[in-house]
Amino acid sequence: MRTAPTSSTWRLSDAAHALQPSAVRNILQLTQNPEVLSLAGGLPAPEAFPVEALAEASARVWRDQAHRSLQYSTSEGLPALRQWVADHLRAQGHRVQAEQVLITTGSQQGLDLLGKVLIDPGQPVCMGSPTYLGAVQSFSPYRPQWLAWRPDHAVPPQARLAYAVPNFHNPTAHAMGLAERLACVQQVAQAGVPLIEDDPYGALWYDQPPPPSLASLAPDDVVHLGSWSKVLAPGLRLGFLVCPASRMDTLGHRLLLAKQGADLHTSTFDQALVLSLLQQGFSLEGHLQQVRARYRQQRDAMAQALQRHMPPGWHWALPEGGMFFWVQGPPGTCTTALLPRALAQGVAYVPGAAFDLPQPGRAPADAPSAHCMRLSFVTLGPQAIDEAVRRLSQALIPLGDVSCSSP
Amino acid sequence: MRTAPTSSTWRLSDAAHALQPSAVRNILQLTQNPEVLSLAGGLPAPEAFPVEALAEASARVWRDQAHRSLQYSTSEGLPALRQWVADHLRAQGHRVQAEQVLITTGSQQGLDLLGKVLIDPGQPVCMGSPTYLGAVQSFSPYRPQWLAWRPDHAVPPQARLAYAVPNFHNPTAHAMGLAERLACVQQVAQAGVPLIEDDPYGALWYDQPPPPSLASLAPDDVVHLGSWSKVLAPGLRLGFLVCPASRMDTLGHRLLLAKQGADLHTSTFDQALVLSLLQQGFSLEGHLQQVRARYRQQRDAMAQALQRHMPPGWHWALPEGGMFFWVQGPPGTCTTALLPRALAQGVAYVPGAAFDLPQPGRAPADAPSAHCMRLSFVTLGPQAIDEAVRRLSQALIPLGDVSCSSP
Known part of the structure; x- marks a missing residue:
């Protein structure tokens, strides 16, 4: 029996x-x-x-490139969209080439990939407290030691990364001034630790534009995360990560392998949709x-x-x-x-x-x-x-x- | 100086x-x-x-629910799409409720999430050799001990998971017969180890439909992964994971937290697009x-x-x-x-x-x-x-x- x-x-x-x-x-x-x-x-x-403009862009994608935008695409993202990001950041004083840009499934995925390739269990990461809790969610499976940190304070050299939201921080709304930014990038450069600059809100300024990005102040020391969620629409889950040019063979290569394992690539259709919007007759x-x-x-x-x-x-x-x-x-x-x-x-x-x-x-x-x-x-x-x-x-x-x- | x-x-x-x-x-x-x-x-x-049907579904989404399909949505996925998956699987003999379904960014993400919540470094996972290399890519950052395994062979009880592609395996094209399926689910049940059933190809049969799924044979012991990539279009990155009902409080809860950290949720627009296609006038x-x-x-x-x-x-x-x-x-x-x-x-x-x-x-x-x-x-x-x-x-x-x- x-x-x-x-x-x-x-x-x-x-x-x-x-x-x-x-x-x-x-x-x-x-x-x-x-x-x-x-x-x-x-x-x-x-x-x-921008619903009408997106609907028009969608119609263009279906008309001109339907098959391509439904097919598998490269893990790095659509070349023209990576180029758009590089051009856009260069116009803001951040020297970057398209090759450094990785399109991600929301900037949330950028955080997950960075946690995966940088954090070992028990190793320190420097974050604010309070901080963006989505970053805590992304990093937590890699089991760091959480170090409460302020961006102008010293970074321990054994830290695996430091994390900052320079523009209109979530939740505190704090906006880092230029002096605080310069102090911050000096601290991470001295410690030899990667600084993650999470910037979903930079375009949402109401009085005056923010100072230069941390990445533009220290292109070798900062991994920059951006997102279309707050400026266009969050449901499309489209973000990007910019790896320093000098780190492409090491960090950049590993991030790409991690992206392949995580979801192969970000939705081709959503990428094509936003690219069509940004390239044709829409003023961002x-x-x-x-x-x-x-x-x-x-x-x-x-x-x-x-x-x-x-x-x-x-x-x-x-x-x-x-x-x-x-x-x-x-x-x-x-x-x-x-x-x-x-x-x-x-x-x-x-x-x-x-x-x-x-x-x-x-x-x-x-x-x-x-x-x-x-x-x-x-x-x-x-x-x-x-x-x-x-x-x-x-x-x-x-x-x-x-x-x-x-x- | x-x-x-x-x-x-x-x-x-x-x-x-x-x-x-x-x-x-x-x-x-x-x-x-x-x-x-x-x-x-x-x-x-x-x-x-199905380009024309998808373009029509897209036009319906823009007309009827543009704002909703561009907004943040729940990490679990759109309720109606989860319900569609449950209904679809029930029609194939797999008893499943919508609550057990997690919509993922391609079934590749399902593999990544499972690796994250099941594998510790050095712990054994049972896979075929040869096997789907995307699964190796997903599991590798969690650093398992790779155990070459055949689905009808014994599973060591210390294994963290066993992985099988029962229908038209990639790369070998092997189709598991009913006897092999029964032996497989008996092995994992005896060992008390989760079996991951990766099924992207089940609908692509050319001679006769495959035998019942592993999940329908052993609903308590199998996590089932499905995908719209091979039956509709891969560029949308839409897949799903079905957790056993009896494992929802443990595995299911942790998979959901992992999904929140990984990308918050899968593209709302792509989900709405496929849901609109499947619900209105299209015969899958x-x-x-x-x-x-x-x-x-x-x-x-x-x-x-x-x-x-x-x-x-x-x-x-x-x-x-x-x-x-x-x-x-x-x-x-x-x-x-x-x-x-x-x-x-x-x-x-x-x-x-x-x-x-x-x-x-x-x-x-x-x-x-x-x-x-x-x-x-x-x-x-x-x-x-x-x-x-x-x-x-x-x-x-x-x-x-x-x-x-x-x-």
């Missing part, structure tokens, strides 16, 4: 156990309720997508002016709403670009504990603790950013922003009874 | 050094010469892409009948050409499906050494040694498949196939002077 099969427990890798959940993606689940006004996600305003600069005007107005609406509604003891700076206000509560506040009360009022945000570097077993209330919250101003229009901040203030006003040790 | 900056050598990870190059992608570079008839790549015939089965008829004709043309042109001592079996002939030369032949002679005749193939499991320092001539070659019959039409095989035979006829120890 055969015994009934028993389902064994499969052994998962150490990397699997090190994977970090995304607090933002979890909160997005909670905000499916249409009554909740969400300031949580960094979702670009759909009205800002004109489009960006419209996007900036929209987001500037929404930023100003949120600044006014915060001024109008927030109770005493809460502080924020006006973001010069990007997508977020970083709002700090009175000492002892725990925005993780406050979130259910905000949801009950019909508004969502992301608690600051979600953006701090991982530390096993630490309670959210003990995280360095426990008293902060990230509010996005790019998804909702000015009126909805005002109402959302009003609701938020209702959740905050009787602060005393929120236990900061609650989950 | 400041010293000139010297460019230090960046430390790469152990994973980076373990990455395997793709012989196929390297050979594709050599075949850019338009005079070369390539039997090397597994590029589907562009004429087999009708399309597959056309594709099968085309490839059956090309397979038969290659069988005739091999019969007509190949010198004595070369052997092959008629593939029952998929994309490839696996052609075996006389003992001592080294198809790696023969490749330059074939290119000089204007034809390309992939040498068998490229598909064997990695073994550092081994010369191609010493690989188990050194005397074999993989010939694709899906890219070229019947006439070009005949001419390509004729050229190939010209390269093979004076065999004696090829040193099998040359690179």
Whole structure:
């Protein structure tokens, strides 16, 4: 007689156990309720997508190159799109050739590939705290030792990489000035450590353009990541990575092999679509002016709403670009504990603790950013922003009874 | 006086050094010469892409859901597309719910995610030798111990995974019969090891449909990978992974976190495009009948050409499906050494040694498949196939002077 099969427990890798959940993606689940006004996600305003121009570009691709854009293509990306990136960056003072450009499935993939080819378990990586939590998610399976770091501070030479978001940081909205940039690239050059410059927001400035990129200041020392997600549309998952010319035979070669194993190449059709858009009759600069005007107005609406509604003891700076206000509560506040009360009022945000570097077993209330919250101003229009901040203030006003040790 | 900056050598990870190059992608570079008839790549015939139906589906997406299909979406994939996969697999006897389906950026990404969450360095994985080299590329950064394995042989319980391509294997074209399938799932169940069933070719049968999938025979023990690359178009990079229902809380949860870190999600637009195609007025089965008829004709043309042109001592079996002939030369032949002679005749193939499991320092001539070659019959039409095989035979006829120890 055969015994009934028993389902064994499969052994998962150490990397699997090190994977970090995304607090933002979890909160997005909670905000499916249409009554909740969400300031949580960094979702670009759909009205800002250049839909008509993209639909026309799509029609051109189907008419002129349908078969080619449905076929396998090279892991590096379409040559003309790599050339466009190089030309675009050169116009911003970053000396780069098309050969240095790797098209990626969103700049998120660039982070995953860099983690794979640079990090060994237990080895230090230098990140801000708070930092972009997608970078923590990408690096976590490679199990680094997380080192909280500020871009103008020393980098230990044993660090495997340093990571910076110079323009309108997520979540703090911090914009690095020229002096801080120069200090940053000097630190990584001295340590001999690769600096990852993650720049999804550089084009979203509302007052004045940012200073030169870290890569243009130190082309040998910086791997530059860019994205079309915030300037065109995130659903296409199109980003790029620029490897220093002097590192192509080593890092660049290994990144390409890692890309082959990860997804062979990025969607040929999506690449052809964006290339057709950028090459034929569409003014990216004109489009960006419209996007900036929209987001500037929404930023100003949120600044006014915060001024109008927030109770005493809460502080924020006006973001010069990007997508977020970083709002700090009175000492002892725990925005993780406050979130259910905000949801009950019909508004969502992301608690600051979600953006701090991982530390096993630490309670959210003990995280360095426990008293902060990230509010996005790019998804909702000015009126909805005002109402959302009003609701938020209702959740905050009787602060005393929120236990900061609650989950 | 400041010293000139010297460019230090960046430390790469152990994973980076373990990455395997793709012989196929390297050979594709050599075949850019338009005079070369390539039997090397597994590029589907562009004429087999349902271009008109896809262009119509694209127009519908732009008309009805442009904003949504350009926005960020969930890491799991579009709910309706996951549901389509579940329904499609259920119709083939595989009991699966939409919740078990993870949409991936090509099934190549499924392999990468599985490697990440299952393999620790030095731990055994069971693969065929020869095997699909994209799987070797995906798993190599996680640095397994490669164990050459046949699907009906015992699996060591310490193995982290076993990998099988049951339908029209790449490169051997082997189709597992029902008895071999039953033996295979019994082996992995006994060992308590996950079996990865990689099934890109199952719909490409030319004589009779394949037996039930491994996942339908053992739903608790098999992770099933599928792809739209071979049945619709590879450039869209759309695949899917089905996790056993009983493993969702463990493996499924970790795969989802790994997917978030890898690329957030697969292109929303490409998912919406294929979903619109599959849901509205397009007969996938009708399309597959056309594709099968085309490839059956090309397979038969290659069988005739091999019969007509190949010198004595070369052997092959008629593939029952998929994309490839696996052609075996006389003992001592080294198809790696023969490749330059074939290119000089204007034809390309992939040498068998490229598909064997990695073994550092081994010369191609010493690989188990050194005397074999993989010939694709899906890219070229019947006439070009005949001419390509004729050229190939010209390269093979004076065999004696090829040193099998040359690179």
